[in-house]
Amino acid sequence: MKYDRVFNFSAGPAMMPEPVLEEIASEVMNYNGSGMSVMEMSHRSKVFDQIYQDAVADLRKLMNIPDNYKVLFVQGGGTVQFAMVPLNLMKNGVACYVETGSWSKKAIAEAKKYGDVKVVASSADKNFSYVPDCSNLDIPDNADYVYICENETINGTTFHKLPDTKGKILVSDQSSMFLSRPCNVEDYGLIWAGVQKNVGPAGMAVVIIREDLIREDVPDFCPTYLSYKTHADKDSMYNTPNCWAIYCCGKVFKYLLSIGGLEEMAKRNEEKAKILYDFLDSSKLFTGSVVAEDRSLMNVPFVTGSDEEDAAVVAATKAAGFDNLKGHRSVGGLRASIYNAMPKEGVEALVEFLKDYEAKK
Ligand SMILES: *Cc1c(COP(=O)(O)O)cnc(C)c1O
Numbered sequence: 001m002k003y004d005r006v007f008n009f010s011a012g013p014a015m016m017p018e019p020v021l022e023e024i025a026s027e028v029m030n031y032n033g034s035g036m037s038v039m040e041m042s043h044r045s046k047v048f049d050q051i052y053q054d055a056v057a058d059l060r061k062l063m064n065i066p067d068n069y070k071v072l073f074v075q076g077g078g079t080v081q082f083a084m085v086p087l088n089l090m091k092n093g094v095a096c097y098v099e100t101g102s103w104s105k106k107a108i109a110e111a112k113k114y115g116d117v118k119v120v121a122s123s124a125d126k127n128f129s130y131v132p133d134c135s136n137l138d139i140p141d142n143a144d145y146v147y148i149c150e151n152e153t154i155n156g157t158t159f160h161k162l163p164d165t166k167g168k169i170l171v172s173d174q175s176s177m178f179l180s181r182p183c184n185v186e187d188y189g190l191i192w193a194g195v196q197k198n199v200g201p202a203g204m205a206v207v208i209i210r211e212d213l214i215r216e217d218v219p220d221f222c223p224t225y226l227s228y229k230t231h232a233d234k235d236s237m238y239n240t241p242n243c244w245a246i247y248c249c250g251k252v253f254k255y256l257l258s259i260g261g262l263e264e265m266a267k268r269n270e271e272k273a274k275i276l277y278d279f280l281d282s283s284k285l286f287t288g289s290v291v292a293e294d295r296s297l298m299n300v301p302f303v304t305g306s307d308e309e310d311a312a313v314v315a316a317t318k319a320a321g322f323d324n325l326k327g328h329r330s331v332g333g334l335r336a337s338i339y340n341a342m343p344k345e346g347v348e349a350l351v352e353f354l355k356d357y358e359a360k361k
Contacts, residue, residue: 007346010324011153011299012176012197015341020251038247043240051243052236055250062253062261065185065208072207072228073236073246078103078175078194080226081205082110085147085171085190087222088215092142096120098163101128101152102330103173111147114219118143121163128155131294134163145169145189151177153197154328156301156335157294162187169213176298178206179256180340181266189213198298198339200248204241207231256340265340272338272347273297279351285309285358289333303333310334316357322350 008015031038034047041048056071065071074080085107086095093115097108099122111117120139121132139146146165151158153176162170169189178193185191190209196202209228218227230238236246256265277295280288280302289301304310310333314326327333338347 006321006323007342007349008323009336009338009342009346009350011328011335011337012194013202014197014337014339016200016248017252017255017341020248020255023251024248039244041243043237043243048243051247051250052241055246055253058250058253058257059206062179062256063183063185063208068211069185070207070209070211070214070232072209072231073241073249074205074207074231075203075242076205077196077203078173078192078205079106081173081192081194081207082107083113084207084226084228085145085192086111086114087226088218088228089169089171089190089213090115090144091215092144094118094140094143096137096139096143096146096165096168098122098132098134098137098146098148099124100131100149100157101155102328103152103154103175104147104149107147107149107173115144120146123157128152128157129289130291131157131159134159134161137163137166139166139168143168145171147171147173149173149175151175151180151296151298153299153337154301154331154335156288156290156296156299158296158298160294169210175205176337176339177296179252179262179265180269180298182262195245195249197337198341199252201245204245204249206249268344269297269338269340272342272344273300275344275347275351276300276336276338279354283354283358285361286334286354289331298339299335299337301327301331301333301335303327307332313354313357317350317353320353322346322353325350 028037096118099119120137121134123130123132146168150172171190174191175194176197178198192205192207194205214228214232224230280286285304286302317325325334327335
């Protein structure tokens with residue numbers, strides 16, 4: 001291997017496509033004849049403005065984002081969105097949340113600070129190993145929105161079908177599945193994603209918001225910075241943005257367009273995930289933690305049934321060049337995050353290794 005890199009199964013920050021990293025490396029001393037690095041240039045400069053414009057335009061193209069939606073780059077990672085969503089969208093002070101795991105729980109806890117939160121469906125009864133039925137939710141008339149975490153990074157579940165929101169706005173945390181498959185933006189009022197899972201470096205979220213949801217009349221106590229309008233009015237440059245993350249994300253958007261867009265990405269992701277799930281389904285030692293219908297294509301948690309054995313497998317994989325397979329500290333076991341940038345060869349090699357490990361038992 002040219003750079004002696006490992007197969008990195010980290011849940012985030014996570015792998016980025018190698019061609020993108022190489023391009024970034026080649027531009028780090030002198031971006032496009034500017035004589036400086038993107039890290040060193042003014043966010044108000046012409047050169048950076050082009051980087052920003054391209055990033056937005058390429059994301060719009062990739063996701064087919066309709067004209068009445070705004071693309072925002074907001075700092076504070078994913079977590080700030082847990083507060084921004086209720087602060088900006090709770091007009092009546094009522095919101096419905098679907099509880100499917102760690103990240104929706106965090107969103108619920110934060111939203112409760114600002115209004116009445118109704119948990120309209122939950123999979124807590126079975127340790128978040130499935131996605132609850134959301135075809136007939138009890139949604140009050142005055143609910144401002146319905147919120148989901150579309151892919152639970154820690155628990156390994158995905159909504160393969162969106163909830164019936166009964167006409168209410170759907171808000172989705174797509175952090176760990178963003179750009180992993182085609183997405184019909186019009187199904188949502190607001191999509192947000194912390195970019196360090198499936199796109200770029202940590203510290204920023206992409207927000208795609210329908211324009212009519214960008215409000216003037218946020219509560220007085222809402223910090224200026226946490227109003228979507230602040231960011232929308234200034235094209236994400238109210239203050240110095242995360243220039244580096246915008247630049248890197250823009251590179252990834254271009255790369256995804258070059259390989260055939262989200263349809264092609266989805267094909268590759270399905271193929272990759274199938275290799276791993278087929279193995280888990282056939283293994284006597286390892287078991288996937290999620291029911292088959294709701295499995296994530298991105299985060300694959302699995303267990304041996306023994307904490308000691310789990311730890312032994314993690315140690316053995318690490319020694320063999322497969323990094324970050326330890327499950328999240330809150331759930332234990334193992335987890336392979338196989339985001340867009342994980343090549344099929346990485347998953348195949350991991351499965352070969354686990355097969356071999358099992359055979360030697
Ligand atoms: C990682 C993650 C977050 C939090 O992102 P931070 O940038 O660490 O704040 C939120 N939601 C989901 C689904 C995540 O995977």
